[in-house]
Amino acid sequence: MKNTASFAAYKKSPNRSIKHSTYFETYDELFGRYRGKPITFVEIGVLGGGSLFMWREFFGEQARIIGIDLNPNAKKWEKDGFEIFIGSQSDEAFWQEVKQAVGPMDVVLDDGGHTYEQQIVTTEMLLDNIKDGGMLVVEDTHTSYMPGFGPKKYSFMRYVAQIMDRMHYRFSKISGPTDNRVWSVQVFESIVAFHINRDASNRVSAVTDNGGAHDNAVDFRHADNSAYGRLSRVYRESDALKKIPGVRPLALFVKDILSRAKGSGRVSRFFR
Ligand SMILES: C[S@@+](CC[C@H](N)C(=O)[O-])C[C@H]1O[C@@H](n2cnc3c(N)ncnc32)[C@H](O)[C@@H]1O
Incomplete structure (x- = not known):
């Protein structure tokens, strides 16, 4: 944890941020390749503003850092050069406005209210707005195993499992509901990342043959x-x-x- 770039940025932030001790390796692994690049990064959940400064330190001055929160007080961070949108992540109309205003996003990190409804609506509304090569990351996914965050039947991790099932139904020899929005799903402790690669996730999945010499090997x-x-x-x-x-x-x-x-x-x- 201590020798990660994200932890160093976290400690350097002038304002309070709350991140779990196991998240920093995951942040470095997922987000490291965007450092120093002119990306659009969106974090849901501003609270005391600490993580906005952390991400600016981590990604660098070229990154556009955007915060989303229900609390109108978060608007004050605009004076520090962050873009802030006030609304609920479970409100579909709100996301339409944000998408219109922000345009395509490279990375979205959901550290908002952590209910299944909030996590699922956010994912459903933003997957089509992530750039190719980008990702949508949901953290604190352990709430799927905790009381008080929604009906277990529709927990976020069950929704993730459904997406993974539907990715497999892209294979042309089986039929069932498919999901072509997500190229891959990466699962860490309490963090799930959806990676976007539209060319690959919309390709017909079928057996291919490289045309090489056939020596009649027995399967x-x-x-x-x-x-x-x-x-x-x-x-x-x-x-x-x-x-x-x-x-x-x-x-x-x-x-x-x-x-x-x-x-x-x-x-x-x-x-x-
Ligand atoms: C865990 S805190 C964010 C912490 C911050 N990212 C950090 O690292 O310091 C969660 C934030 O999500 C916001 N929030 C809760 N429900 C929300 C919702 N429905 N839509 C948008 N933001 C919400 C809360 O107001 C709170 O500021």
């Missing part, structure tokens, strides 16, 4: 002598079988049943 996934292995081999090696109507869905059904039986006994202990 050992299908080489074992279990009932699953044998059945799978019979199906894969028989073009005639594959052509019979209804055989493919039946084969997939049997494959699924056998694979469930095969795996569950060994790995269930890791889910306790």
